[in-house]
Amino acid sequence: MFDLIVIVRVPEPxxxxxxxxxxxxxxxxxxxxxxxxxxxAYQSHEDAGRFVLxxxxxSRAHWEAHGEQSAIQDIYLPDILPRIEREVHPSVPVGTTPEGATA
Known part of the structure; x- marks a missing residue:
């Protein structure tokens, strides 16, 4: 599995x-x-301009292929990315080993 957490901030109300x-x-x-x-996608109750994906x-390969698909090309790039600041964090659940890593 490949997990990704994206923290999004929308600076303009x-x-x-x-x-x-x-x-x-x-x-x-x-x-x-x-x-x-x-x-x-989650929106904060405390800060409406903060989202967490x-x-x-x-697999990581599936996620990488996602970048060429409709969700990214037709929605994310034109409608979201120009309006946000973001942090992208490939992540693993606590206590697990990342994909491709050796224990």
Whole structure:
């Protein structure tokens, strides 16, 4: 498995609703992609301009292929990325070994 956490901040209040809408549109498209195990976007109750994406892919290769698919090309790049600041964190659940690493 390949897990990814993306922390998103929307600096302009006017961009919060369009980003939330675009993330909602991305979810079914991502879930339909080969290798997408789960894909969720969360919006903070405390800070409406803060989102956390939690993605699980069957492999890093599946996630890398995701970059060429419709969710990224048709929604994320034009509708989200220009409006956000982000941190991308390939991650593993605590107590597990990252894909490709030796124990």
């Amino acid at each position: 006017a961009d919060i609703a369009p980003v939330a809408d675009a993330l909602a549109r991305m979810r079914p498209v991502c879930l339909a992609e080969d290798g997408c195990v789960s894909w969720e 939690v993605e699980r892919w069957a």
